[in-house]
Amino acid sequence: MKKHIVISIKSLVKRYPIGNNFFTALKDINLTLNTGEFTGLVGPSGSGKTTLLNVIGGLDSASEGTVSVLDHSLNNTSHNERALLRRKHMGFIFQSYNLLPVYSVYENVELPLILNKVSPLDRQKKVNQAIEWVGLSDKRDSRPNTLSGGQCQRTAIARAIVHQPDLVLADEPTANLDAENSHHIMKILTKLNKEISTSFVFATHDEKIMGYLKRIIHLEDGMINKDEKIKKSK
Amino acid sequence: MIKFLAKGLIRDKTRSLFPTIIITTTVAIVIFALGFMRGMLNSVFLDTAVIIAGYQKVVTKAYKEEIQMLPLDLALLDVEDRISDLKRNYPNYFWSPRINFGGLIDIPNDNKETRSQSPVMAIGIDFFSNDSRQTELWELNKIIIDGNHPKSSNEILISSKLAKKLEVSTGQEATFIGSTMDNAFTTYNFNISGVFNLNKGQTDKQMILLDISGAQEALDMQGAATEILGFTHDLFYNDNSAIEIRSNFNRTNNDSSDIYSPIMIALRDTNQMGTMVDFSNAALAVIGGIFLVIVMIVLWNMGLMNGLRRYGEIGLRLAMGESKGQVYRSMITEAIIIGLTGTVLGTGLGISITYYFQENGISYAEALEEMALTDMIMPNTFYSKVTPDLFYVGLLPGLVATVLGTMLAGLAIYRREMAQLFKELET
Numbered sequence: 001m002k003k004h005i006v007i008s009i010k011s012l013v014k015r016y017p018i019g020n021n022f023f024t025a026l027k028d029i030n031l032t033l034n035t036g037e038f039t040g041l042v043g044p045s046g047s048g049k050t051t052l053l054n055v056i057g058g059l060d061s062a063s064e065g066t067v068s069v070l071d072h073s074l075n076n077t078s079h080n081e082r083a084l085l086r087r088k089h090m091g092f093i094f095q096s097y098n099l100l101p102v103y104s105v106y107e108n109v110e111l112p113l114i115l116n117k118v119s120p121l122d123r124q125k126k127v128n129q130a131i132e133w134v135g136l137s138d139k140r141d142s143r144p145n146t147l148s149g150g151q152c153q154r155t156a157i158a159r160a161i162v163h164q165p166d167l168v169l170a171d172e173p174t175a176n177l178d179a180e181n182s183h184h185i186m187k188i189l190t191k192l193n194k195e196i197s198t199s200f201v202f203a204t205h206d207e208k209i210m211g212y213l214k215r216i217i218h219l220e221d222g223m224i225n226k227d228e229k230i231k232k233s234k
Numbered sequence: 235m236i237k238f239l240a241k242g243l244i245r246d247k248t249r250s251l252f253p254t255i256i257i258t259t260t261v262a263i264v265i266f267a268l269g270f271m272r273g274m275l276n277s278v279f280l281d282t283a284v285i286i287a288g289y290q291k292v293v294t295k296a297y298k299e300e301i302q303m304l305p306l307d308l309a310l311l312d313v314e315d316r317i318s319d320l321k322r323n324y325p326n327y328f329w330s331p332r333i334n335f336g337g338l339i340d341i342p343n344d345n346k347e348t349r350s351q352s353p354v355m356a357i358g359i360d361f362f363s364n365d366s367r368q369t370e371l372w373e374l375n376k377i378i379i380d381g382n383h384p385k386s387s388n389e390i391l392i393s394s395k396l397a398k399k400l401e402v403s404t405g406q407e408a409t410f411i412g413s414t415m416d417n418a419f420t421t422y423n424f425n426i427s428g429v430f431n432l433n434k435g436q437t438d439k440q441m442i443l444l445d446i447s448g449a450q451e452a453l454d455m456q457g458a459a460t461e462i463l464g465f466t467h468d469l470f471y472n473d474n475s476a477i478e479i480r481s482n483f484n485r486t487n488n489d490s491s492d493i494y495s496p497i498m499i500a501l502r503d504t505n506q507m508g509t510m511v512d513f514s515n516a517a518l519a520v521i522g523g524i525f526l527v528i529v530m531i532v533l534w535n536m537g538l539m540n541g542l543r544r545y546g547e548i549g550l551r552l553a554m555g556e557s558k559g560q561v562y563r564s565m566i567t568e569a570i571i572i573g574l575t576g577t578v579l580g581t582g583l584g585i586s587i588t589y590y591f592q593e594n595g596i597s598y599a600e601a602l603e604e605m606a607l608t609d610m611i612m613p614n615t616f617y618s619k620v621t622p623d624l625f626y627v628g629l630l631p632g633l634v635a636t637v638l639g640t641m642l643a644g645l646a647i648y649r650r651e652m653a654q655l656f657k658e659l660e661t
Contacts, residue, residue: 059553079556087555100549101247112554114238217539 005068006167006199007033007056013079014051016220019034024053027222029065033215034200035166038193040202040210043219049203050171052219055171057090063218070166087115091160093170097110097152099144099159105131106140109158116163131161133195134188148179154188161192169200174209186212239564243571249540250572257636258583259578261628264529265584266591266618268522269626273592273619275514279471279501284371285357285437287504288463290470290480292320296493297460304334306415306453306460310496318464320491323372324479327466331459332357333449337391337412339442341400350400351530356390356410356442358449358459372443373466380404381428381432387448393438397429404428408442414454422452442597453561460661470619473511476500495652526627535637537569541643562644569640570633579626591618600619 012029026048033039035077038229041049054060055067058074067074070089074082086092091112099108109130113123131140134154144152153173160168171187174182188211191201202213208217243250283289293301297308310316318327322479335356343349346640361374361384369375376381379394390408397403403426410422424444432438449455464474483498502508544565551561595615602614 057553080559083552083555083557085555086553092553098546099551100242100547102242107241114235115555156276232271 003123004035004039005032006035006070006129007201008066008068009056010066012052012055012067013063014048014055014060015063019164025222026055029222030215031223031224031227032153032197036193036198036199038190038214040204040213040216041219042210042216044205045066046218048222049205049219051125051222052199053089053171057092058086062224063119065090067092087112087164088163091163091165091168093153093168093173094162095175097149097156097176099152099155101200103146104143105136105155105158108155109162112159112163115224118163126156126162127165129186131160133161133192134158150184151176153177153181153185157185157192158190161196161198165198167199167201170200170202170204172206173202174204174206179208182206182208202233235564238287239568243568248543249568252534253540253572253636254576254579257573257632258531258580260529260533261577261580262584262587264526264631265549265581265624265628266274267351267525269584269588269620269624270616270618271518271522271620273588274616276469276471276516277509277595277616277618278514279511280371281434282504282507283465283471283501284434285434287499287501287507288330289476289482289501290464291467291499291504292316292325292329292462292464292483292496293460293499294494295497298497298499302459304331306413306455307333307417308494309333309415309455309458309460310361310462311458311494313457314461316496317462318341320464320466320504323331324464324483324658325410326475327462327464327479328365328367329462330462331446333446333455333460334460335449335453337410338399339396340411341402342407350402352396352400352444354396354410354438354445355440356449358444358446362447367465371469372484377429377430377432381426382443384427384443384448387445387451388422388424390424390444390448391428391430392426392443393441394429394431395439396441398545399424400622401557402426410452410649412453415458416454419453420452420454422448424448425450446552453466470621470648471511473502475498495606501615526630529631533631533635534639534642536642537577537639537641538575539639540569541565541640542646544643545646548644558648562648565640565644566637569637573633573636576636579631581628584623584628585620588618588620588624589615590622593617 009029011138012026013024014026015024029052041052043049044190051060055062055074058069058077062075070085072081072085077085083222091133100188106127109127110123113126128137132135134157136151136154136158139147139151144155144161147155152178162217174185188199192198202209212232215227215229217224238378249542292310294308294310300308300521317329320327335358337354337356339352339354342347342351357374359368361368369383378391384391392402392408402408406426408424410419410424410427414420430438430443446459450458476519480498480500480503487496489495501513548561552558595617597615
């Protein structure tokens with residue numbers, strides 16, 4: 001597979017105002033991620049994982065430095081352009097699933113396709129396929145409140161990948177799950193990473209999922225202190 | 235997307251059903267409260283108008299100066315012609331002649347000698363004309379507690395208080411003793427067809443009612459009347475319109491040399507009614523305004539809370555690539571749909587309730603009777619009133635306030651960092 005740069009970050013600094021002062025959440029981050037990478041941003045609470053994920057997703061802006069995602073510089077783009085980039089090319093997975101409670105599994109997964117104005121026929125095909133990928137075909141009409149935590153997160157994964165984005169950002173996707181469900185989820189994500197060549201970036205401090213990652217970027221106090229590529233033995 | 239959002243809106247009762255119920259209820263209460271307050275004040279005006287003043291009253295200039303003396307010799311002549319002119323020039327009103335007169339009523343015993351006697355205040359009203367609405371205005375069906383409506387010119391209704399004082403009842407004879415229009419002594423025998431009770435305290439303690447034809451015969455006033463009273467067809471007193479008509483009439487009939495020329499007196503010109511009308515209008519505006527503002531704050535707050543409650547959903551939709559404008563517009567659209575639905579339902583409900591009490595009223599008759607209030611004319615039944623503004627006043631709290639609240643809540647989409655919305659999403 002030809003390697004394309006998916007994320008390119010140079011000298012990123014992110015500061016938040018606190019009263020009259022500023023808190024620096026990210027300091028001099030330099031990072032490049034290529035197509036198909038399965039990367040974890042790992043570190044303790046407050047190390048800047050989620051902030052970095054938000055900056056990559058265009059949900060937060062850099063105070064200094066440059067951030068380029070999928071060949072789009074996020075420094076010079078408007079909210080609407082960033083929204084379009086997310087809609088077309090990104091998927092999000094959250095710690096607490098964030099499914100819309102009044103919609104069924106099918107409808108929750110369908111939402112990104114509706115936003116992308118995919119025709120109803122194509123939508124149906126793609127949603128069914130995504131639900132099948134995560135093994136929830138028998139739950140397609142169920143509402144989130146009738147699902148287990150694992151099933152909810154699988155629905156959220158289906159929603160994140162249904163439009164086959166180039167990049168999926170996952171913020172602590174297994175934090176609310178038990179070990180069995182965590183492994184199940186990570187197996188699904190690994191499989192999807194292989195099958196649809198989507199790049200994944202995880203913010204996590206969950207030891208259980210470290211073994212699935214191909215690259216681990218260690219963050220501490222807002223800085224990268226280690227960037228290791230994991231060689232998997234077959 | 236619209237279909238998708240509509241589906242969510244219908245399913246999520248906290249976003250659709252409950253706000254709609256709250257808006258419907260609130261708008262209905264606003265409309266009924268305004269309609270009832272307005273109707274209640276109009277009930278006071280109408281009662282005063284029916285018994286004393288009309289919404290407009292035409293008398294001679296000389297009669298106006300001596301009105302407390304009830305001077306029959308200063309009455310209007312050629313009344314039918316005058317009424318025809320009034321009908322033609324002021325078609326929004328209906329006009330009815332009346333003779334107010336005083337005298338003595340004498341109840342004879344079997345030997346035709348005086349058994350009892352009392353001063354009376356008599357009102358000759360046009361009950362018998364085909365197009366007369368006086369039976370309806372006086373609510374004869376309600377106020378007659380014994381006997382029947384007068385059916386001929388020599389039949390009278392006597393108030394229950396006077397009947398008790400004179401110890402008479404239905405079917406007995408009563409002799410009126412007084413002066414004619416030409417100041418000649420007159421006696422006239424009437425039959426008591428019924429006994430009435432206005433349920434307005436002491437207002438009717440010396441009152442007899444009869445058809446104007448009987449008064450004209452007794453007082454030798456053929457073709458004459460002391461007053462011509464005018465009422466709007468819907469019986470709703472509009473002070474501005476009344477002033478305009480009165481001014482117009484008096485400008486047209488301004489003959490300062492003729493003391494018998496007609497002059498129009500609006501309800502507000504009668505005794506202290508002007509102050510009462512102004513006070514009522516001001517009170518209605520202030521109370522109605524305060525009430526409306528309170529209700530608007532409630533619904534504005536509801537819109538605000540509904541918006542705040544959805545920050546999580548908003549954050550999610552933004553993350554998935556909806557633009558801020560799209561999310562904001564969809565929230566406003568939802569608020570408009572809910573607000574409009576609640577307003578329409580609330581207006582329908584509020585108008586229905588108001589209309590019911592416009593037709594049936596709320597009776598205070600017993601309470602008022604027990605209070606035995608002075609001479610002040612207070613209605614014993616309060617009616618609400620459906621007026622045109624009630625059809626759109628609900629839009630203020632129901633639609634405008636709800637949408638404003640949502641708009642304010644939705645501003646966070648623009649003002650907050652998107653990541654902040656996500657923190658709220660996670661909680």
